[in-house]
Every structure is written in C-alpha cells, then in structure tokens.
Amino acid sequence: MKICVFGAGAIGGLMAARLANAEIEAQVSVVARGPHLAAIRDNGLWLISEEFGDQVAQVEATDDPAELGPQDYLVLTLKAHSVPPIAEKLKPLVGPETCVVTGMNGVPYWYFHGLGPEWEGRRVEAVDPGGVVSAALPPEKALGCVVYPAAEVEKPGLVRHISGDRFTLGEPDGSKSERAQRFSEALRKAGFKAPVRPRIRDEIWVKLWGNMAFNPLSALTHETLDHLATRPELRRIARAMMLEGQAVGEALGARFPIDVDKRIDGAAAVGAHKTSMLQDLERGRPMEIDALVTAVVELGRAVNIEMPMTETILALVQARARVAGLYPG
Numbered sequence: 001m002k003i004c005v006f007g008a009g010a011i012g013g014l015m016a017a018r019l020a021n022a023e024i025e026a027q028v029s030v031v032a033r034g035p036h037l038a039a040i041r042d043n044g045l046w047l048i049s050e051e052f053g054d055q056v057a058q059v060e061a062t063d064d065p066a067e068l069g070p071q072d073y074l075v076l077t078l079k080a081h082s083v084p085p086i087a088e089k090l091k092p093l094v095g096p097e098t099c100v101v102t103g104m105n106g107v108p109y110w111y112f113h114g115l116g117p118e119w120e121g122r123r124v125e126a127v128d129p130g131g132v133v134s135a136a137l138p139p140e141k142a143l144g145c146v147v148y149p150a151a152e153v154e155k156p157g158l159v160r161h162i163s164g165d166r167f168t169l170g171e172p173d174g175s176k177s178e179r180a181q182r183f184s185e186a187l188r189k190a191g192f193k194a195p196v197r198p199r200i201r202d203e204i205w206v207k208l209w210g211n212m213a214f215n216p217l218s219a220l221t222h223e224t225l226d227h228l229a230t231r232p233e234l235r236r237i238a239r240a241m242m243l244e245g246q247a248v249g250e251a252l253g254a255r256f257p258i259d260v261d262k263r264i265d266g267a268a269a270v271g272a273h274k275t276s277m278l279q280d281l282e283r284g285r286p287m288e289i290d291a292l293v294t295a296v297v298e299l300g301r302a303v304n305i306e307m308p309m310t311e312t313i314l315a316l317v318q319a320r321a322r323v324a325g326l327y328p329g
C-alpha cells in the first residue's frame, strides 16, 4: 500500500514517522518543503515522544508530488488554508482508487458530501474556494479524520509528540468501508487509536466547537484557554458562539453528545495553553480562520441560522489577522 502524507509538519510528521516504522506493508512518503524537507532528506524524519519512544523514520521525501505518483492513501495534514493554493499540485497523487484522508481541524471541504440528497453537490466556499479542492480531490474520495494528538515541529526534521494517540476516522456517508478499516488497521499498527465511526461529523463538531470559539478569542485577547473558559465575561462570549455553532450543527443533523458547559469546562482543564491560532499569530504564520470560523458562519447561512456573536468575533479576528499581514484582503 502506498501512503503519502502531504504536509509532514507536526501532525503529518507524527503520523508518517509512526506509519513508516510500523510493521505494515506500506511505502510511506512525505511531501514537505524548505529546511524541514532538507533535514528529512539528510537525516530522516525524527520523532521525539515519551509515549512512542524517540525514533527516526526513513521516508521518501519530496516537494514534487509528481515524483510519487498515485497513492492508495493521500493524507492531508496541512493547515487547511494551505490546501486550495496547492490543489492542482495534488493531482498526480490521485488515481482511481486513492482515498484522501483529511487530517485537519475545521470544517472539511467534503462536509456536504454524503449528508443527504438535498446537500449533494454543495461545497463549502470558505475551504474550497471556487471548487478548486473538490475538483482535484473529488469528495467521494474523502475519508474524515479528527486529529486528537498534539505535536510540534521543534526544528527542521524533528517532530515532538506532546500528547494524545487518537485519530478518529469516518466515511462522510457513515459506511464502514473497507478503505476506512484498512487505514484504521495501519494506524493501529502504528500505535494509534483509530476507531472508524459512523457519525464522523458529530466528532468533527465537538472538536470544532472549541476551535470556533477559543481560537479566535485567544488571538484577539492573547489569553490562554483556562482564562477564556473561566473568566465570566470571556466564557459568556465563548458560550454564545458555541451555542450558535451547536444550532447550526444540529440543523445539519449533527448530535452533540455533551452539553456546552461540560465542553467549556473540558477546555478549562487543558490549562494555560495558547491555542494554535494565537501561536500562529505570535509566530507570524497564517491563521486557520476560514476553516475554523468562516466556514461555520457559511454553514449557518446555509441553514438560515443567525450567528451574531460568531460573526462579530469573526470580523474582529479577520481584521486582527489582516493588520498582522496574516490574512488576505
């Protein structure tokens, strides 16, 4: 089996290193760039992990997907906003049997696929502008993936795994497909938990619920998760956003297995953690605003649900990011 991890940064690097070192019959390659690519080529892909042990994986690494050819599994672990500009570049990796695993936060580009006949063919413009992504990666090829581990690229060629070992998988139409089970098996052999769930959007929403509120609020205030979730005036804003998100998710058929306050308390328990959006802002890296917030507002419009708090915070965080030169427009 051929597995290509496109965007072998923190999460992709973790996945690729473990898959490459697992006892599976797979040819694992990565698409990377810059100094990270050079270091992987020179010294292998290093993974530092208390849970998995420190290790190096020898993987084929390139910045030119055409060198790798069609894959059985194309795993996308880029930041969501990095996908549309390179959609065309993905085409050589995609053949008739390729399964595209979307290991990214936010609303996936395939959200409407398999949701029901009334939604078929509709796309999420915020993550699939002009349909460039679905043209390169037809939604029927997509396999959903909710990423729970935390990791970071510590220096070029070296990924540090911080915590977590679960990648939940699920077909957009809820079926227990052979391709999903095969990839789940590969991830399990690589040491991860990789359940295949029939209602993957429910899990996407539980993660997105936190991201849509805490990430922009943290970028605006520079506050850590514990404060955002416990200072009454900030918690009130996050809660209002999350209730708007829940209304949208439910209107689209998702079920939220926990209540909003438990979800916020869960975020508080993470502690003095800076969200990825705040980290990106501080490091001068583009922020994942569109997949985490703009796309949710777009879904809200599709089901005619007003989202005044989310729209306000979205406008502010877009402005903040623009001023920092980290958001287009």
Ligand SMILES: NC(=O)C1=CN([C@@H]2O[C@H](COP(=O)(O)OP(=O)(O)OC[C@H]3O[C@@H](n4cnc5c(N)ncnc54)[C@H](OP(=O)(O)O)[C@@H]3O)[C@@H](O)[C@H]2O)C=CC1
Pocket (backbone or CB within 6 Å): 006, 007, 008, 009, 010, 011, 012, 031, 032, 033, 034, 036, 063, 077, 078, 079, 080, 082, 086, 103, 104, 105, 106, 147, 148, 149, 150, 151, 152, 153, 276, 288
């Ligand atoms: N890190 C974490 O702990 C978690 C991340 N996530 C989600 O996982 C997804 C991936 O995040 P993360 O791993 O942190 O991101 P990273 O930025 O660490 O990894 C993405 C990688 O893709 C590379 N890349 C971007 N464009 C290209 C290109 N055109 N060609 C080759 N390589 C490219 C980046 O290179 P460069 O650095 O040069 O831009 C980077 O190495 C996101 O959606 C994130 O929200 C979810 C849970 C936890």
Ligand SMILES: CC(C)(CO)C(=O)C(=O)O
Pocket (backbone or CB within 6 Å): 105, 210, 211, 214, 215, 225, 270, 273, 274, 275, 276, 277
């Ligand atoms: C920590 C958490 C849950 C914040 O919403 C996150 O996923 C992120 O920072 O992107």
